[in-house]
Amino acid sequence: MRWAIVRFPGSNCDEDARFALEKAGLKAEYVWHTETSLKGFDGVFLPGGFSYGDYLRAGALAAKSPVMEEVRRFAREGRLVIGVCNGFQVLTEAGILPGALLANLNLHFTCKEVGVRVERTDLPFTRLYPRGQVLRLPIAHAEGRYYADAETLARLEGEGLVVFRYAPLRGEADYNPNGSLHDIAGITNEKGNVLGMMPHPERAVDEVLGGTDGLPLFLGLLEEVTA
Amino acid sequence: MPKYQATLLIELKEGILDPQGRAVEGVLKDLGHPVESVRVGKVLEVIFPAETLLEAEEKAKAMGKLLANPVMEVFTLEALKELP
Numbered sequence: 525m526r527w528a529i530v531r532f533p534g535s536n537c538d539e540d541a542r543f544a545l546e547k548a549g550l551k552a553e554y555v556w557h558t559e560t561s562l563k564g565f566d567g568v569f570l571p572g573g574f575s576y577g578d579y580l581r582a583g584a585l586a587a588k589s590p591v592m593e594e595v596r597r598f599a600r601e602g603r604l605v606i607g608v609c610n611g612f613q614v615l616t617e618a619g620i621l622p623g624a625l626l627a628n629l630n631l632h633f634t635c636k637e638v639g640v641r642v643e644r645t646d647l648p649f650t651r652l653y654p655r656g657q658v659l660r661l662p663i664a665h666a667e668g669r670y671y672a673d674a675e676t677l678a679r680l681e682g683e684g685l686v687v688f689r690y691a692p693l694r695g696e697a698d699y700n701p702n703g704s705l706h707d708i709a710g711i712t713n714e715k716g717n718v719l720g721m722m723p724h725p726e727r728a729v730d731e732v733l734g735g736t737d738g739l740p741l742f743l744g745l746l747e748e749v750t751a
Numbered sequence: 752m753p754k755y756q757a758t759l760l761i762e763l764k765e766g767i768l769d770p771q772g773r774a775v776e777g778v779l780k781d782l783g784h785p786v787e788s789v790r791v792g793k794v795l796e797v798i799f800p801a802e803t804l805l806e807a808e809e810k811a812k813a814m815g816k817l818l819a820n821p822v823m824e825v826f827t828l829e830a831l832k833e834l835p
Contacts, residue, residue: 588817617820624822626767626768626823627771629770630770671767671823703768
């Protein structure tokens with residue numbers, strides 16, 4: 525399975541994404557954001573970072589990049605798309621996933637480890653996790669407060685589109701790091717082939733990095749090919 | 752072709768919590784200003800060519816629509832003028 529990692533001006537988790545995909549046994553290649561074709565790829569990874577310096581809004585300008593038309597087509601065709609952190613912001617700005625990511629309530633750039641509960645395990649991304657498992661994953665963002673209007677939130681909950689939710693890691697009461705509505709940390713689309721999440725699974729795939737809770741996500745993608 | 756300058760204002764929708772505005776509000780209050788609330792938005796000044804004022808207005812609105820995120824923002828064409 526060949527994955528494209530899209531590089532926007534300002535992407536900085538592109539190498540982490542490649543490390544994680546390759547560690548799981550997948551092939552990964554970088555694709556510049558001005559490309560208009562993703563032919564030959566089976567999945568797309570939109571990495572974290574600060575595309576276009578997060579000017580205007582995080583992910584807003586990257587969402588208008590030429591490559592995004594192709595990502596939209598990919599998503600529509602049911603192929604796998606993952607956006608992490610800035611990549612999630614790009615996916616919402618492009619309208620591929622609903623909602624938006626606003627400035628953290630505490631106004632801080634928050635860089636720490638958080639608890640993330642797995643809400644769905646029937647997706648390629650989460651098939652190797654037991655349902656309800658609380659993962660230990662790093663976050664690093666200033667604009668990660670998931671927001672959607674009441675109608676959209678009801679639809680997300682009703683259709684079970686919330687994949688990851690912030691959860692207490694050590695029993696702490698104040699575990700939502702950014703003020704996301706419904707503690708949402710990651711969502712998918714109706715087809716379940718697009719995943720957007722603020723925490724960084726690609727930065728938790730080796731003990732050297734401080735944890736391995738993100739690795740099953742990537743191993744699950746490998747199973748998608750061999751299944 | 753004549754040149755126009757459009758001033759586009761992009762603001763968070765009413766009811767969406769604006770922590771940036773809250774922070775500014777706090778400072779103003781601390782300095783003794785009796786402020787009720789502050790909202791922070793963005794102003795974009797765009798200069799572009801257009802044949803007529805009407806065409807310029809259409810172009811400016813199209814750009815506003817492209818640049819504001821309808822999930823959480825609204826945009827207003829605050830001003831539009833022909834440049835000398």
